[in-house]
Amino acid sequence: MKSKVRLMQGNEACVEGAIIAGMKFYAGYPITPSTEIAELSAERLPLTGGKFIQMEDEIGGMAAVIGASLTGVKSMTATSGPGFSLKQENIGYAAIAEIPCVIVDVQRGGPSTGMPTSPAQGDVMQARWGTHGDHPIIALTPSSVRETFDLTIKAFNMAEKYRTPVILLMDEVIGHMREKVQLPDPSEIEIVDRKRPGCCEEYFPYRPEEDLVPPMADFGTGYRYHVTGLVHDETGFPSNNTDDVDKLIRRLSNKIEMHKKDILLWEEEYTEDAEILILAYGCVARSAKSALKTLRKRGIKVGMYRPITIWPFPGERLRELAGKVKAIVVPEMNLGQLVLEVERICNNITRIERLNKVNCEIIYPDEIISKIEEVI
Amino acid sequence: MPSALIKDYFRTDKLPQIWCPGCGHGIITRSIVSAVEKAGLDKDNVCIVSGIGCSSRAPGYLDFNTLHTTHGRALAFATGIKMAKPGVKVIVIMGDGDATAIGGNHLIHACRRNIGITAVVFNNNIYGMTGGQYSPTTPKFDKGTTAPYGNIDKAFDICSLAASAGATYVARATAYHATLLTSLVQNAMNNDGFSLIEAISVCPTYYGRKNKKGNAVDMMEWQKNNAVNVNAAAKLSPEALAGKFLIGEFKNSPEPEYTSEYSKIIERLKKEGR
Numbered sequence: 115m116k117s118k119v120r121l122m123q124g125n126e127a128c129v130e131g132a133i134i135a136g137m138k139f140y141a142g143y144p145i146t147p148s149t150e151i152a153e154l155s156a157e158r159l160p161l162t163g164g165k166f167i168q169m170e171d172e173i174g175g176m177a178a179v180i181g182a183s184l185t186g187v188k189s190m191t192a193t194s195g196p197g198f199s200l201k202q203e204n205i206g207y208a209a210i211a212e213i214p215c216v217i218v219d220v221q222r223g224g225p226s227t228g229m230p231t232s233p234a235q236g237d238v239m240q241a242r243w244g245t246h247g248d249h250p251i252i253a254l255t256p257s258s259v260r261e262t263f264d265l266t267i268k269a270f271n272m273a274e275k276y277r278t279p280v281i282l283l284m285d286e287v288i289g290h291m292r293e294k295v296q297l298p299d300p301s302e303i304e305i306v307d308r309k310r311p312g313c314c315e316e317y318f319p320y321r322p323e324e325d326l327v328p329p330m331a332d333f334g335t336g337y338r339y340h341v342t343g344l345v346h347d348e349t350g351f352p353s354n355n356t357d358d359v360d361k362l363i364r365r366l367s368n369k370i371e372m373h374k375k376d377i378l379l380w381e382e383e384y385t386e387d388a389e390i391l392i393l394a395y396g397c398v399a400r401s402a403k404s405a406l407k408t409l410r411k412r413g414i415k416v417g418m419y420r421p422i423t424i425w426p427f428p429g430e431r432l433r434e435l436a437g438k439v440k441a442i443v444v445p446e447m448n449l450g451q452l453v454l455e456v457e458r459i460c461n462n463i464t465r466i467e468r469l470n471k472v473n474c475e476i477i478y479p480d481e482i483i484s485k486i487e488e489v490i
Numbered sequence: 491m492p493s494a495l496i497k498d499y500f501r502t503d504k505l506p507q508i509w510c511p512g513c514g515h516g517i518i519t520r521s522i523v524s525a526v527e528k529a530g531l532d533k534d535n536v537c538i539v540s541g542i543g544c545s546s547r548a549p550g551y552l553d554f555n556t557l558h559t560t561h562g563r564a565l566a567f568a569t570g571i572k573m574a575k576p577g578v579k580v581i582v583i584m585g586d587g588d589a590t591a592i593g594g595n596h597l598i599h600a601c602r603r604n605i606g607i608t609a610v611v612f613n614n615n616i617y618g619m620t621g622g623q624y625s626p627t628t629p630k631f632d633k634g635t636t637a638p639y640g641n642i643d644k645a646f647d648i649c650s651l652a653a654s655a656g657a658t659y660v661a662r663a664t665a666y667h668a669t670l671l672t673s674l675v676q677n678a679m680n681n682d683g684f685s686l687i688e689a690i691s692v693c694p695t696y697y698g699r700k701n702k703k704g705n706a707v708d709m710m711e712w713q714k715n716n717a718v719n720v721n722a723a724a725k726l727s728p729e730a731l732a733g734k735f736l737i738g739e740f741k742n743s744p745e746p747e748y749t750s751e752y753s754k755i756i757e758r759l760k761k762e763g764r
Binding site: 138139141160161163165167169170171173174175177178179180181182183184185186187189203204207333334335336337338339340341342343344351352 | 504533534535537539549550553554555556557558559560563566567568569570571572573574575577578595596598599752755756759764
């Protein structure tokens with residue numbers, strides 16, 4: 115059974131998805147262009163027995179989300195560039211202490227206050243390396259309203275499954291664009307809850323199981339364990355032992371690495387016979403799709419590779435495709451961020467052409483078409 | 491042989507603690523735990539949250555649900571815990587720099603919301619963990635490694651700050667007045683809303699040495715001789731109070747607690763059939 119067709123914007127779809135995924139706590143701070151996510155969460159959560167709090171600042175929003183998640187409830191915050199910068203220290207905390215949570219970043223023009231109401235894709239690298247130290251991260255980028263709904267649920271599922279912060283990297287266009295969507299029946303949606311320890315055995319909060327993920331006990335349920343942002347051993351207590359440090363930092367990274375098959379998502383169009391490949395994500399993928407159709411009609415063999423998971427980057431399949439095409443064109447609303455991954459993976463295999471726009475306007479289909487005409 | 495209190499409420503395998511000889515933090519930690527024991531709280535239902543600094547190491551030694559967070563953010567983490575699970579007793583341990591410098595914003599807003607958290611600020615007038623830099627509670631003209639010629643900042647009065655920001659229970663004691671401290675923490679925990687206790691510690695290693703305050707015993711002696719209970723102070727002349735500081739209960743005026751106010755909204759929506 116399908117629900118009725120609705121007209122909604124990306125930010126709305128994000129909250130719909132979060133509620134379906136089981137979000138029971140939201141803490142945040144108002145910031146354009148993500149504010150609707152806070153507003154709708156404030157409205158919806160108390161109706162579903164959940165809680166909303168507007169914190170005194172972005173840092174507090176991130177901190178409260180981690181605190182709430184420790185009690186066992188699925189938690190989310192949303193922000194944009196400046197707020198995303200402020201949240202970074204505590205995102206690192208969630209990474210090392212392995213606290214499941216979802217952070218939505220609706221990208222706007224930066225740096226600093228930049229262009230608050232205009233789209234950009236300048237936070238790609240911040241999503242990966244915004245917090246200090248080697249750490250794992252998962253970042254997903256929707257390119258439609260419906261996909262925002264789906265990926266918000268996936269973000270929660272991955273956060274729970276891998277005990278890690280997950281970033282939903284939207285952009286102003288996707289956040290504010292209104293589209294016709296038909297949401298799936300909730301009974302057809304897979305919802306994942308974190309592993310919890312069995313009732314009676316001795317509990318080691320950071321002793322991983324085979325999947326490298328340790329079961330997580332809710333605070334206040336009898337386990338009385340310690341959580342810290344310091345490097346810790348499997349008991350959860352701080353350790354200065356260099357072997358423990360090495361073991362933890364590698365495990366955190368490997369726990370994402372070993373589940374890439376589940377985590378990496380991408381979409382391909384016309385890649386079977388493509389001679390030119392467009393690599394695009396987020397709102398730019400919409401323009402790329404339009405350009406693709408026009409060029410195909412003209413008989414030009416263009417295909418598209420759209421990473422949906424951008425961190426970790428789905429590079430293996432891209433490398434295969436790179437061997438079959440004359441060039442990869444990478445349109446981005448930044449001065450070249452995700453293209454660095456493409457270059458790292460595909461250099462010496464094929465030509466890589468950048469198309470960058472930083473005036474905070476979306477890249478139009480015509481601009482992609484011109485670039486491809488130039489390349490062929 | 492550890493006392494029954496230590497055996498029952500401390501993670502004895504994590505002792506001895508990391509604090510310097512003569513540090514007041516151990517006494518303050520014990521006072522808090524003693525208050526928990528007297529209140530007869532279930533350990534499984536107590537959550538102790540801290541930030542970063544010397545004081546913030548305390549939860550690691552205590553046998554509760556314990557969370558050692560980021561610098562200045564303990565109250566914000568604790569707010570998430572209390573909101574998500576209002577039935578949990580949340581105690582927050584912070585240092586003076588932690589609570590009033592980097593975490594100052596969270597402090598005033600936790601006070602303003604009157605969220606059901608008991609906050610204890612271990613005030614040693616210095617950044618101890620990083621080696622003795624001046625903090626927002628270092629007295630004017632005192633020295634720190636970053637104030638080699640004397641500190642020109644005016645010190646915060648943490649209790650006045652908390653009271654005017656809206657905390658519904660505010661009190662102060664010292665490491666010397668450990669018994670008083672225990673009873674104040676107990677009173678604070680009986681307040682449904684936000685309570686703040688300033689626990690004046692001693693740091694002979696950095697603050698004391700840098701400012702020629704003598705050893706730990708001298709510094710405790712100073713606390714003994716210069717603290718005046720707020721009740722006694724009411725009867726003393728301004729001359730008699732010159733150079734003294736006040737301890738005791740400054741504010742105890744309960745108001746509706748934040749998470750129960752939120753629960754009322756949920757209940758109201760249910761009643762309206764929404």
